Amino acid sequence: MRRPEGTLEATELAERIEHELALARTISEPVWLTWALVFANVAFFVGAYCYGLLYMSEHLGVSVRGLTPLRLANWTGMKIPRLVEAGQWWRLISSMFVHLDVAHIVFNGYGLYAIGPIIERFYGRARMFTIYMASGALATLASQLFSEVPSGGASGALYGLVGAMLALGFKYRAVLPPRFSKALTTGMLPWVVFGIGIGFFDFVPFDNSAHIGGLIAGAALALVMRARLAPGEGPRWGEASVRVAAGLSAIALALSILMWGVEVEQCTGSLDAMDMCYPELFE
Numbered sequence: 059m060r061r062p063e064g065t066l067e068a069t070e071l072a073e074r075i076e077h078e079l080a081l082a083r084t085i086s087e088p089v090w091l092t093w094a095l096v097f098a099n100v101a102f103f104v105g106a107y108c109y110g111l112l113y114m115s116e117h118l119g120v121s122v123r124g125l126t127p128l129r130l131a132n133w134t135g136m137k138i139p140r141l142v143e144a145g146q147w148w149r150l151i152s153s154m155f156v157h158l159d160v161a162h163i164v165f166n167g168y169g170l171y172a173i174g175p176i177i178e179r180f181y182g183r184a185r186m187f188t189i190y191m192a193s194g195a196l197a198t199l200a201s202q203l204f205s206e207v208p209s210g211g212a213s214g215a216l217y218g219l220v221g222a223m224l225a226l227g228f229k230y231r232a233v234l235p236p237r238f239s240k241a242l243t244t245g246m247l248p249w250v251v252f253g254i255g256i257g258f259f260d261f262v263p264f265d266n267s268a269h270i271g272g273l274i275a276g277a278a279l280a281l282v283m284r285a286r287l288a289p290g291e292g293p294r295w296g297e298a299s300v301r302v303a304a305g306l307s308a309i310a311l312a313l314s315i316l317m318w319g320v321e322v323e324q325c326t327g328s329l330d331a332m333d334m335c336y337p338e339l340f341e
Contacts, residue, residue: 084235091183092174095190096167097200099212102158106131108207109322118329125339132156133336134325135318136210137198145337150202154194156210166212172300173219176242180226180285184304186219189283191307193276201272207265210232214268225280233287 085093108111110131114120120130142149177188197214199303227234227242234242254269283300333340 078142083324087179088256091186092170094179095174098171099155099163099167103157106135106156114326118278118326120329120332126159129158130318130339131326132158132210133208134322134338136208138208139200139202139206139248142202146317148314148317150195150198150228151191151310152212152318153198154191154212154215157208157212157300158195162211166216168184169216170212170219173216173223177219177222180250180287180288181222181280181283182300184300185283188300188303188307189222189276189279190215191270191311192303193221193312194280196275197272201268201336205265209265209268211265211268213265214272217253217269218279219273220246221273221278222280224268225249225277226285229281230285 107128110127110129112128115127120127125133135149136148137149137153137155157166162185174186174190177189181189190210194212197218201209201214223242224246227239227246231239231243250273254266254273256264321335325331
């Protein structure tokens with residue numbers, strides 16, 4: 059039986075309209091988790107700045123190794139290789155909220171503001187939170203394994219969101235409008251290659267181990283998660299599993315903040331306490 063003329067074209071048009079409508083519904087979702095993460099990073103930055111400037115420098119009179127008051131305060135939560143090896147696992151998470159100067163927090167804050175809404179809208183808050191936290195922790199672990207330099211910052215988690223964005227564009231290329239899928243994949247690749255590539259130069263203070271680790275972790279997690287655009291897709295990471303993963307991430311974050319607070323109380327009360335906790339600063 060001969061197919062009526064125009065039937066295929068009408069079907070394709072209907073599918074494209076449905077894809078556009080699904081995209082419109084998705085990008086209209088609110089993104090309060092992204093704003094909460096931006097606020098948390100800024101709050102930790104301001105808190106560390108005030109504590110370092112008003113307490114450690116003024117009250118204790120601490121000035122060691124040319125560290126600014128901000129960097130000195132952040133030493134309590136950074137990825138310090140010997141301390142992580144000694145059992146302070148929580149630094150793998152606390153270091154995600156450590157920023158060493160204004161440019162550092164502005165750059166990472168803007169990256170979260172630009173990329174976060176895409177992942178939050180397409181994957182939902184629970185999945186985005188899991189991707190952000192797991193990618194950041196695994197990025198710091200990669201830095202711990204391959205870099206001996208103390209470090210901190212949200213860039214590992216941000217690269218995790220970038221990896222999730224690349225996975226989203228590739229995995230759902232048949233569902234997303236072509237222009238959108240290309241923007242998330244081939245459009246982003248040059249920036250990813252540039253960002254990773256420049257980190258191999260010694261004059262750039264990038265932690266490439268963390269960036270690459272976060273990128274791989276974010277992409278891997280997004281590939282096994284279901285986006286909102288495909289509600290009928292097979293049961294990869296069902297809703298219950300996602301809630302459990304997000305809950306465990308929240309617990310890990312809460313424990314890390316608690317233990318970071320204990321570290322600050324025990325190690326910054328006096329110069330003797332600081333010398334005992336961080337002898338390398340006074341050598």
